[in-house]
Amino acid sequence: MLLRILVLWLLLCYSYSKADCLPNTEGLCTPGVTVTEDIQVEVTEEDLGTEIVTTTTTTTTTTTQTVTNEDSGDILDGSNGYVVTNKEGDMDTDWGGQGPASMPTGNNCHGLGADKCAMITGSGNSTSSMGVPGMGTTFIQTVNISDLNIQKGGEVRYTIEVDKQDAQDRIYMHIKGLNGNSQVFSGTDILSESGISSGYQSYNGSFDFSGILNRLTIEVGGRDINLAVGPVFDDVTVNVFYNVINTIITQQITTVEEIYYLDLFSTTELEFAEEVFEFNDISFDDVGDIDFTPIEPETEEVTYETVELEIQEFEIDFEIDLPEPELVSVEIETEMELELEIETEMELDLPEPEVEETIDEQPTEETTEPDSETTEEPTMETENSSEQEDIQQEEVEEPKEPVKEQSAKEKAATKIVKKIDDKARYDESNQMKTLIVMQILGNTKTFFDTQSTIQDTDVNEYLNKTIEDNYGVLFDMAQGQTMEDMINAQY
Numbered sequence: 001m002l003l004r005i006l007v008l009w010l011l012l013c014y015s016y017s018k019a020d021c022l023p024n025t026e027g028l029c030t031p032g033v034t035v036t037e038d039i040q041v042e043v044t045e046e047d048l049g050t051e052i053v054t055t056t057t058t059t060t061t062t063t064t065q066t067v068t069n070e071d072s073g074d075i076l077d078g079s080n081g082y083v084v085t086n087k088e089g090d091m092d093t094d095w096g097g098q099g100p101a102s103m104p105t106g107n108n109c110h111g112l113g114a115d116k117c118a119m120i121t122g123s124g125n126s127t128s129s130m131g132v133p134g135m136g137t138t139f140i141q142t143v144n145i146s147d148l149n150i151q152k153g154g155e156v157r158y159t160i161e162v163d164k165q166d167a168q169d170r171i172y173m174h175i176k177g178l179n180g181n182s183q184v185f186s187g188t189d190i191l192s193e194s195g196i197s198s199g200y201q202s203y204n205g206s207f208d209f210s211g212i213l214n215r216l217t218i219e220v221g222g223r224d225i226n227l228a229v230g231p232v233f234d235d236v237t238v239n240v241f242y243n244v245i246n247t248i249i250t251q252q253i254t255t256v257e258e259i260y261y262l263d264l265f266s267t268t269e270l271e272f273a274e275e276v277f278e279f280n281d282i283s284f285d286d287v288g289d290i291d292f293t294p295i296e297p298e299t300e301e302v303t304y305e306t307v308e309l310e311i312q313e314f315e316i317d318f319e320i321d322l323p324e325p326e327l328v329s330v331e332i333e334t335e336m337e338l339e340l341e342i343e344t345e346m347e348l349d350l351p352e353p354e355v356e357e358t359i360d361e362q363p364t365e366e367t368t369e370p371d372s373e374t375t376e377e378p379t380m381e382t383e384n385s386s387e388q389e390d391i392q393q394e395e396v397e398e399p400k401e402p403v404k405e406q407s408a409k410e411k412a413a414t415k416i417v418k419k420i421d422d423k424a425r426y427d428e429s430n431q432m433k434t435l436i437v438m439q440i441l442g443n444t445k446t447f448f449d450t451q452s453t454i455q456d457t458d459v460n461e462y463l464n465k466t467i468e469d470n471y472g473v474l475f476d477m478a479q480g481q482t483m484e485d486m487i488n489a490q491y
Contacts, residue, residue, distance in 0.1 A: 027208035089236035099137035111200035136223030153210035154242030171222035314412030
C-alpha cells in the first residue's frame with residue numbers, strides 16, 4: 001500500500017476595517033473589525049491497488065477581532081460610584097495631602113465662580129509623595145477602578161480650571177496608574193510655571209497606558225511664592241478611555257474524496273459515464289449531494305430552404321474539387337475498341353468449322369488403328385480452340401454497361417446524411433432533414449402538397465339490408481318438436 005501525504009498551508013489575511021491593537025499597544029486602538037482567515041489544506045493520497053483515493057481536507061479558521069473604545073465617565077463624580085462626596089472634583093471639600101491649603105469661596109476664588117475652590121498656600125520647595133519637585137502644597141487621592149476590567153490599555157484624560165493671580169506661583173497635575181502595587185504609568189503636566197502670568201485658564205491633558213489598569217492616584221500640587229494670593233483650582237474631571245477587544249474564532253472543515261479507478265470499467269460503462277457528463281450539468285449543493293441537470297439540446301429549425309442551401313454549399317465544393325478528365329485515357333479506350341473491331345472482322349471472314357459433325361461422332365470400340373486416333377485428336381483441338389476464340393471474341397464484343405457517376409448534388413446530399421450523428425439520427429429534426437434531402441433528390445418538392453381524401457362508405461346501408469333464410473322456419477319447427485318430445489318423455 002502506497003500512502004502519500006501532501007500538506008499545504010495558505011494564510012490569507014484581509015481586513016474590513018483597520019484595528020491595529022497589539023497586546024502591548026499603549027494608548028487607544030483604532031476602533032474597527034479585523035477578519036483574518038487561515039486556510040490549511042491537507043491532501044492525502046492512498047493507493048489501494050484497484051483504485052487511488054485522494055482525500056483533500058480544507059480547514060478554514062476565521063478570526064474576527066472587534067475593537068471598541070469604552071469610556072468610564074468622570075470617576076471624580078460621586079454619582080458614577082467611584083468616589084465619595086468629599087473626594088469629588090468640585091472641590092467643596094479638601095482631599096487631603098501635603099503642606100498648608102485653604103478652601104475659599106466667593107471673590108477669593110476669582111474667575112472660578114462664587115462656590116468653593118481649592119487654594120495652594122504652601123511656599124515650600126520639596127518633592128511630593130508622587131515624586132514631583134517644587135512642591136509646597138498637594139491635594140491627593142487614589143481611586144479604585146478595578147470593576148472596569150481594563151486589560152488592553154487605553155488613555156486617561158483630565159480637565160481642570162485654574163486661576164493664578166501671582167505670576168511667580170506654580171501649579172501642576174500629576175496622575176499615576178497602578179495594577180495592584182505595580183506602576184503602569186506616571187505623568188506630570190505643569191499647568192502654569194513660575195514666571196508666567198496665566199490668570200484664569202482651563203486646562204486638559206491625557207496620559208497613555210498599556211495592559212491592565214485598576215487604580216489611579218490623582219495629585220494636584222504647586223507653591224505660593226509671594227505668600228499673597230496662591231493659585232486656586234476647581235472642577236477637576238478624570239475620565240478613563242480603554243480598549244475592549246472581542247475575538248470570535250470559527251473553524252470550518254471540508255473534506256473532499258476523489259476515487260480514481262484503475263481499468264475497472266468496461267467500454268460500455270465508460271461510454272455511459274461519458275454520455276452522463278456530456279448531456280448533464282453536474283453540481284454540488286451545500287450538503288455535498290450531487291445534482292444532475294439535463295442539458296437541453298439546441299433545436300435546429302429544418303426547412304426545405306435551409307437543406308437546399310446546405311446542399312448547394314456542398315455542391316460548390318464538389319464542383320471545385322472535380323479534376324479535369326484526361327484525354328489520354330479516352331484515346332487508349334478508342335484504340336482498344338478499334339483493335340477489337342479489326343479482330344472481329346478478321347474472324348468473321350474465316351470459314352465456320354463443322355463443329356456439329358465432330359461433336360456427333362463417337363469413337364467405336366472396335367477401332368484399333370493408332371493412326372486414326374492421332375489424326376482425329378488434332379482435329380478436335382483445332383475445333384475446340386476455334387470455338388474458344390469465338391467465345392472469347394463474343395465476350396470481348398459484349399458492350400459494358402456504363403457506370404452512372406453520382407452528380408454533385410447527390411454527393412452533397414450523401415455527405416449531409418452521413419454528417420448526422422448516429423446517436424441523433426432518430427431525432428425529429430434530423431428525420432425531417434433526411435426526408436427533405438430525399439425530396440430534393442427525387443425532385444418531389446410538391447409531393448406532400450397534393451393530398452387526396454378517401455370518402456368513408458356509409459355502413460348503415462349494409463346494416464339495413466335483410467337476408468331471407470328459407471330454411472330457418474323448418475329448423476325452428478324441428479327444434480320445437482324435439483323439445484316437446486323431451487318434455488313428454490318424462491311422463
